Amino acid sequence: MLEAARATLGMKGRPNTITRDYARRNGDEFLSAAWCDQAVTYWARQSDNVAAVLPKGDRAYTVWHAQDGQKLGRWFAGTAANLKAHAKPGAIVFFDWKGGDAIGAVDHVGVVERNLGDGRVQTIEGNTGDACKRRVRSASVIAGFWNPEYGLEDDVPEVVSLGAGQDQKVAAGAEMVVRWHTEFTDDPKAHGDDGVAVRASGTRWCVCDALVKIGGLQPGDELDVAWSRYDRDGEKFLDDAWRLTCHADSTGRVEVSLGGQLSLSTTNQLRLRVLNSSPRPATVEKVTTARIALFKR
Amino acid sequence: MPEPSEAELVVTGVDTHDWGATEDDEEQVLRDLGYVLNPLTGIYEGDGHPDPDAREDGGA
Structure with missing residues:
Protein backbone atom coordinates (compact mmCIF):
# COMPACT_ATOMS: atom_id res chain seq x y z
CA MET A 1 0.00 0.00 0.00
CA LEU A 2 2.69 2.47 0.99
CA GLU A 3 4.83 1.55 -1.99
CA ALA A 4 1.90 2.34 -4.25
CA ALA A 5 1.37 5.66 -2.48
CA ARG A 6 5.07 6.57 -2.74
CA ALA A 7 4.96 5.83 -6.46
CA THR A 8 2.45 8.64 -6.95
CA LEU A 9 4.30 11.34 -4.99
CA GLY A 10 4.44 14.45 -7.14
CA MET A 11 1.34 13.65 -9.16
CA LYS A 12 -0.66 16.85 -9.52
CA GLY A 13 -3.51 18.49 -11.36
CA ARG A 14 -6.62 16.83 -12.70
CA PRO A 15 -7.57 14.79 -14.51
CA ASN A 16 -4.63 12.59 -13.63
CA THR A 17 -3.82 8.88 -13.59
CA ILE A 18 -5.74 8.40 -10.34
CA THR A 19 -8.92 10.20 -11.39
CA ARG A 20 -8.87 8.54 -14.82
CA ASP A 21 -8.63 5.13 -13.20
CA TYR A 22 -11.55 5.89 -10.87
CA ALA A 23 -13.62 7.48 -13.62
CA ARG A 24 -13.11 4.45 -15.86
CA ARG A 25 -15.06 2.35 -13.38
CA ASN A 26 -17.36 4.92 -11.81
CA GLY A 27 -18.11 7.68 -14.29
CA ASP A 28 -16.55 10.71 -15.96
CA GLU A 29 -17.83 13.09 -13.28
CA PHE A 30 -14.91 11.92 -11.13
CA LEU A 31 -12.26 13.05 -13.63
CA SER A 32 -12.09 16.53 -12.14
CA ALA A 33 -13.54 15.80 -8.70
CA ALA A 34 -11.73 15.92 -5.37
CA TRP A 35 -9.34 12.99 -5.53
CA CYS A 36 -7.94 12.37 -2.04
CA ASP A 37 -10.01 9.21 -1.53
CA GLN A 38 -9.73 8.24 -5.17
CA ALA A 39 -5.99 8.14 -4.42
CA VAL A 40 -6.49 5.75 -1.49
CA THR A 41 -8.65 3.59 -3.74
CA TYR A 42 -5.97 3.65 -6.45
CA TRP A 43 -3.17 2.69 -4.04
CA ALA A 44 -5.25 -0.18 -2.66
CA ARG A 45 -6.01 -1.55 -6.10
CA GLN A 46 -2.43 -1.14 -7.30
CA SER A 47 -1.11 -3.03 -4.28
CA ASP A 48 -3.68 -5.84 -4.15
CA ASN A 49 -5.14 -4.54 -0.90
CA VAL A 50 -8.72 -4.10 -2.07
CA ALA A 51 -10.21 -6.52 0.46
CA ALA A 52 -8.45 -4.82 3.37
CA VAL A 53 -8.77 -1.15 2.40
CA LEU A 54 -11.99 -1.13 0.35
CA PRO A 55 -14.32 -3.57 2.12
CA LYS A 56 -17.32 -1.99 0.37
CA GLY A 57 -15.56 -1.34 -2.95
CA ASP A 58 -14.21 1.85 -4.53
CA ARG A 59 -14.49 4.99 -2.44
CA ALA A 60 -14.24 8.67 -3.40
CA TYR A 61 -16.54 9.97 -0.64
CA THR A 62 -14.46 10.13 2.53
CA VAL A 63 -17.40 9.87 4.94
CA TRP A 64 -18.46 6.50 3.51
CA HIS A 65 -14.87 5.26 3.65
CA ALA A 66 -14.58 6.25 7.31
CA GLN A 67 -17.89 4.50 8.00
CA ASP A 68 -16.51 1.34 6.35
CA GLY A 69 -13.80 1.20 9.01
CA GLN A 70 -16.28 1.97 11.76
CA LYS A 71 -18.55 -0.90 10.65
CA LEU A 72 -15.54 -3.22 10.85
CA GLY A 73 -15.02 -2.13 14.46
CA ARG A 74 -11.65 -0.65 13.56
CA TRP A 75 -12.36 3.06 13.97
CA PHE A 76 -10.29 5.16 16.38
CA ALA A 77 -11.20 8.76 17.21
CA GLY A 78 -8.44 11.19 16.28
CA THR A 79 -7.06 11.90 19.73
CA ALA A 80 -3.35 12.29 20.41
CA ALA A 81 -3.47 9.27 22.71
CA ASN A 82 -5.12 7.08 20.06
CA LEU A 83 -2.70 8.25 17.38
CA LYS A 84 0.27 7.54 19.59
CA ALA A 85 -0.95 4.08 20.56
CA HIS A 86 -2.79 2.75 17.51
CA ALA A 87 -1.92 4.55 14.24
CA LYS A 88 0.11 2.03 12.25
CA PRO A 89 1.88 2.55 8.92
CA GLY A 90 -0.83 1.96 6.34
CA ALA A 91 -3.65 3.31 8.53
CA ILE A 92 -6.31 5.24 6.65
CA VAL A 93 -6.50 8.63 8.35
CA PHE A 94 -9.41 11.06 8.00
CA PHE A 95 -9.30 14.82 8.52
CA ASP A 96 -11.78 17.44 9.65
CA TRP A 97 -10.32 20.87 9.14
CA LYS A 98 -12.66 22.25 11.84
CA GLY A 99 -11.01 19.96 14.35
CA GLY A 100 -13.88 17.68 15.24
CA ASP A 101 -13.96 13.89 15.49
CA ALA A 102 -17.36 13.35 13.82
CA ILE A 103 -17.26 11.02 10.83
CA GLY A 104 -19.95 13.01 9.09
CA ALA A 105 -17.68 16.07 9.03
CA VAL A 106 -14.69 14.37 7.41
CA ASP A 107 -13.16 16.58 4.69
CA HIS A 108 -10.09 14.74 3.52
CA VAL A 109 -8.17 11.46 3.76
CA GLY A 110 -4.64 10.09 3.51
CA VAL A 111 -2.55 7.13 4.57
CA VAL A 112 -0.15 7.00 7.52
CA GLU A 113 3.45 6.40 6.49
CA ARG A 114 4.94 6.82 9.96
CA ASN A 115 3.73 7.21 13.50
CA LEU A 116 5.92 9.97 14.91
CA GLY A 117 5.27 8.77 18.45
CA ASP A 118 4.32 12.20 19.76
CA GLY A 119 0.64 12.13 18.92
CA ARG A 120 1.33 13.08 15.32
CA VAL A 121 1.64 11.11 12.09
CA GLN A 122 3.48 11.59 8.84
CA THR A 123 1.19 10.87 5.92
CA ILE A 124 0.99 10.57 2.18
CA GLU A 125 -2.06 12.34 0.79
CA GLY A 126 -3.55 12.78 -2.64
CA ASN A 127 -5.15 16.12 -3.53
CA THR A 128 -3.35 18.14 -0.89
CA GLY A 129 -3.05 21.38 -2.81
CA ASP A 130 -4.10 19.36 -5.87
CA ALA A 131 -0.95 17.23 -5.56
CA CYS A 132 0.23 14.03 -3.92
CA LYS A 133 2.59 14.92 -1.07
CA ARG A 134 3.98 13.90 2.28
CA ARG A 135 2.45 15.77 5.22
CA VAL A 136 2.77 15.95 8.99
CA ARG A 137 -0.56 16.02 10.83
CA SER A 138 -1.69 16.24 14.43
CA ALA A 139 -4.83 15.35 16.34
CA SER A 140 -6.02 18.94 15.92
CA VAL A 141 -7.16 18.13 12.37
CA ILE A 142 -7.56 14.34 12.50
CA ALA A 143 -11.15 13.15 12.91
CA GLY A 144 -10.07 9.52 13.23
CA PHE A 145 -8.39 6.58 11.53
CA TRP A 146 -8.59 2.86 11.01
CA ASN A 147 -6.01 0.16 10.44
CA PRO A 148 -6.92 -2.12 7.51
CA GLU A 149 -6.29 -5.81 7.95
CA TYR A 150 -3.47 -6.00 5.44
CA GLY A 151 -2.76 -9.45 4.16
CA LEU A 152 -6.47 -10.20 3.97
CA GLU A 153 -7.03 -12.42 0.96
CA ASP A 154 -10.11 -12.50 -1.17
CA ASP A 155 -11.72 -15.92 -0.74
CA VAL A 156 -13.02 -16.18 -4.28
CA PRO A 157 -11.45 -15.24 -7.59
CA GLU A 158 -12.71 -12.45 -9.79
CA VAL A 159 -14.55 -14.03 -12.69
CA VAL A 160 -15.30 -12.28 -15.95
CA SER A 161 -17.59 -13.88 -18.52
CA LEU A 162 -17.63 -12.48 -22.04
CA GLY A 163 -19.75 -12.94 -25.13
CA ALA A 164 -18.92 -11.94 -28.71
CA GLY A 165 -22.52 -10.85 -29.15
CA GLN A 166 -22.13 -10.15 -32.87
CA ASP A 167 -20.76 -12.07 -35.84
CA GLN A 168 -17.23 -10.88 -36.69
CA LYS A 169 -15.45 -11.37 -40.04
CA VAL A 170 -11.85 -12.51 -40.43
CA ALA A 171 -10.47 -11.90 -43.90
CA ALA A 172 -8.58 -14.62 -45.76
CA GLY A 173 -4.99 -14.82 -44.59
CA ALA A 174 -5.63 -12.22 -41.88
CA GLU A 175 -5.97 -12.16 -38.13
CA MET A 176 -8.39 -10.43 -35.79
CA VAL A 177 -8.91 -9.88 -32.10
CA VAL A 178 -12.33 -10.98 -30.90
CA ARG A 179 -14.37 -8.01 -29.70
CA TRP A 180 -16.55 -8.73 -26.69
CA HIS A 181 -19.85 -6.92 -27.00
CA THR A 182 -21.34 -8.55 -23.92
CA GLU A 183 -19.87 -8.88 -20.45
CA PHE A 184 -21.48 -10.89 -17.69
CA THR A 185 -19.79 -10.10 -14.39
CA ASP A 186 -20.39 -8.67 -10.94
CA ASP A 187 -18.00 -5.80 -11.66
CA PRO A 188 -18.94 -4.85 -15.22
CA LYS A 189 -16.42 -2.07 -15.66
CA ALA A 190 -13.43 -3.99 -14.35
CA HIS A 191 -12.65 -5.78 -17.59
CA GLY A 192 -13.10 -5.51 -21.27
CA ASP A 193 -13.65 -1.76 -21.33
CA ASP A 194 -12.27 -1.39 -24.82
CA GLY A 195 -14.19 -4.43 -25.94
CA VAL A 196 -11.21 -6.65 -26.58
CA ALA A 197 -8.97 -6.68 -23.51
CA VAL A 198 -9.09 -8.32 -20.11
CA ARG A 199 -6.96 -6.38 -17.65
CA ALA A 200 -6.07 -7.54 -14.15
CA SER A 201 -6.05 -5.05 -11.27
CA GLY A 202 -2.94 -6.73 -9.80
CA THR A 203 -0.81 -9.81 -10.26
CA ARG A 204 -3.20 -12.65 -11.04
CA TRP A 205 -3.07 -16.30 -12.03
CA CYS A 206 -5.76 -16.79 -14.65
CA VAL A 207 -7.70 -19.85 -15.68
CA CYS A 208 -9.39 -19.06 -18.98
CA ASP A 209 -11.67 -20.97 -21.27
CA ALA A 210 -13.17 -19.88 -24.58
CA LEU A 211 -15.77 -21.67 -26.67
CA VAL A 212 -15.08 -20.41 -30.19
CA LYS A 213 -17.46 -21.08 -33.09
CA ILE A 214 -16.35 -20.16 -36.60
CA GLY A 215 -18.17 -20.64 -39.91
CA GLY A 216 -17.78 -19.81 -43.59
CA LEU A 217 -14.88 -22.19 -44.26
CA GLN A 218 -14.40 -25.20 -46.49
CA PRO A 219 -13.70 -28.66 -45.04
CA GLY A 220 -10.06 -28.95 -44.02
CA ASP A 221 -9.38 -25.18 -43.98
CA GLU A 222 -6.87 -24.25 -41.31
CA LEU A 223 -6.84 -21.46 -38.76
CA ASP A 224 -5.38 -20.78 -35.33
CA VAL A 225 -7.08 -19.58 -32.14
CA ALA A 226 -4.94 -18.08 -29.39
CA TRP A 227 -5.09 -16.47 -25.96
CA SER A 228 -2.53 -13.70 -26.49
CA ARG A 229 -0.86 -11.24 -24.17
CA TYR A 230 -0.19 -7.62 -25.15
CA ASP A 231 1.35 -4.71 -23.29
CA ARG A 232 -1.01 -2.79 -21.01
CA ASP A 233 -2.10 -0.34 -23.70
CA GLY A 234 -2.64 -3.10 -26.24
CA GLU A 235 -0.17 -1.58 -28.69
CA LYS A 236 2.50 -4.28 -28.57
CA PHE A 237 1.99 -8.03 -28.96
CA LEU A 238 3.93 -9.97 -26.33
CA ASP A 239 3.19 -13.68 -26.77
CA ASP A 240 0.63 -16.38 -27.35
CA ALA A 241 0.06 -17.93 -23.95
CA TRP A 242 -2.09 -20.69 -25.48
CA ARG A 243 -2.50 -21.31 -29.20
CA LEU A 244 -4.27 -24.08 -31.05
CA THR A 245 -4.34 -24.96 -34.75
CA CYS A 246 -7.77 -26.13 -35.95
CA HIS A 247 -9.23 -27.55 -39.18
CA ALA A 248 -12.77 -27.02 -40.45
CA ASP A 249 -15.04 -30.05 -40.25
CA SER A 250 -17.07 -31.54 -43.09
CA THR A 251 -19.55 -28.66 -42.86
CA GLY A 252 -16.85 -25.97 -43.03
CA ARG A 253 -17.08 -25.11 -39.36
CA VAL A 254 -14.69 -24.95 -36.43
CA GLU A 255 -15.95 -25.37 -32.89
CA VAL A 256 -13.14 -25.40 -30.39
CA SER A 257 -12.74 -25.00 -26.65
CA LEU A 258 -9.49 -23.19 -25.90
CA GLY A 259 -8.54 -23.38 -22.25
CA GLY A 260 -5.36 -22.48 -20.47
CA GLN A 261 -3.62 -21.07 -17.44
CA LEU A 262 -1.48 -17.95 -17.57
CA SER A 263 -0.37 -14.97 -15.53
CA LEU A 264 -1.57 -11.39 -15.90
CA SER A 265 -0.41 -8.26 -14.13
CA THR A 266 -0.84 -4.50 -14.26
CA THR A 267 1.66 -4.35 -17.13
CA ASN A 268 -0.16 -6.49 -19.68
CA GLN A 269 -3.57 -7.49 -21.01
CA LEU A 270 -5.23 -10.57 -22.49
CA ARG A 271 -6.93 -10.92 -25.86
CA LEU A 272 -8.43 -13.77 -27.86
CA ARG A 273 -7.07 -13.88 -31.43
CA VAL A 274 -8.18 -15.75 -34.52
CA LEU A 275 -5.54 -16.18 -37.25
CA ASN A 276 -7.16 -17.24 -40.48
CA SER A 277 -4.60 -18.94 -42.74
CA SER A 278 -7.29 -20.26 -45.10
CA PRO A 279 -7.87 -18.76 -48.58
CA ARG A 280 -11.37 -17.56 -47.73
CA PRO A 281 -12.98 -15.26 -45.13
CA ALA A 282 -14.30 -16.80 -41.94
CA THR A 283 -16.91 -15.65 -39.45
CA VAL A 284 -16.45 -15.76 -35.71
CA GLU A 285 -20.03 -16.33 -34.63
CA LYS A 286 -21.84 -14.22 -32.10
CA VAL A 287 -22.32 -17.19 -29.78
CA THR A 288 -18.59 -17.33 -29.05
CA THR A 289 -18.02 -16.95 -25.32
CA ALA A 290 -15.18 -16.88 -22.81
CA ARG A 291 -14.77 -17.11 -19.07
CA ILE A 292 -11.68 -15.97 -17.17
CA ALA A 293 -11.14 -16.59 -13.44
CA LEU A 294 -8.45 -14.37 -11.90
CA PHE A 295 -6.82 -15.69 -8.72
CA LYS A 296 -4.51 -13.73 -6.46
CA ARG A 297 -1.02 -15.18 -6.39
CA MET B 1 -36.23 12.75 -2.70
CA PRO B 2 -33.55 10.47 -4.19
CA GLU B 3 -30.32 9.78 -2.34
CA PRO B 4 -27.44 11.90 -3.66
CA SER B 5 -24.89 10.04 -5.73
CA GLU B 6 -21.31 9.53 -4.59
CA ALA B 7 -20.17 12.10 -7.16
CA GLU B 8 -22.59 14.69 -5.76
CA LEU B 9 -21.45 13.97 -2.21
CA VAL B 10 -17.80 14.33 -3.24
CA VAL B 11 -18.43 17.70 -4.85
CA THR B 12 -20.16 19.09 -1.77
CA ASP B 24 4.63 24.44 11.80
CA ASP B 25 7.67 22.19 11.80
CA GLU B 26 6.49 19.99 8.92
CA GLU B 27 9.48 20.58 6.68
CA GLN B 28 11.96 20.04 9.49
CA VAL B 29 10.21 16.80 10.51
CA LEU B 30 10.30 15.51 6.93
CA ARG B 31 13.99 16.34 6.65
CA ASP B 32 14.70 14.65 9.99
CA LEU B 33 12.93 11.53 8.72
CA GLY B 34 15.44 11.41 5.90
CA TYR B 35 13.29 12.60 3.01
CA PRO B 50 14.34 3.01 8.38
CA ASP B 51 11.12 3.02 10.36
CA PRO B 52 11.23 0.77 13.45
CA ASP B 53 7.41 0.53 13.36
CA ALA B 54 7.18 -0.41 9.70
CA ARG B 55 6.52 -4.08 10.40
CA GLU B 56 3.55 -3.45 12.66
CA ASP B 57 1.14 -2.98 9.82
CA GLY B 58 1.21 -6.56 8.61
CA GLY B 59 1.98 -5.75 5.02
CA ALA B 60 1.03 -2.13 4.32
Missing part, protein backbone atom coordinates in the same frame (compact mmCIF):
# COMPACT_ATOMS: atom_id res chain seq x y z
CA GLY B 13 -18.28 17.34 1.01
CA VAL B 14 -14.72 16.39 0.11
CA ASP B 15 -11.68 18.67 -0.12
CA THR B 16 -13.75 21.80 -0.37
CA HIS B 17 -10.76 23.43 1.35
CA ASP B 18 -7.59 22.97 -0.68
CA TRP B 19 -5.26 23.04 2.30
CA GLY B 20 -5.69 21.64 5.77
CA ALA B 21 -3.59 22.90 8.64
CA THR B 22 -0.18 21.27 8.68
CA GLU B 23 2.35 21.41 11.48
CA VAL B 36 14.85 14.90 0.45
CA LEU B 37 13.14 17.93 -1.04
CA ASN B 38 12.98 17.94 -4.81
CA PRO B 39 13.18 21.68 -5.50
CA LEU B 40 11.59 21.26 -8.91
CA THR B 41 8.42 19.66 -7.58
CA GLY B 42 8.30 20.78 -3.97
CA ILE B 43 7.88 17.12 -2.98
CA TYR B 44 9.84 15.37 -0.24
CA GLU B 45 11.06 12.20 -1.93
CA GLY B 46 13.00 9.05 -1.06
CA ASP B 47 12.53 6.24 1.42
CA GLY B 48 13.77 8.13 4.46
CA HIS B 49 15.44 6.55 7.43
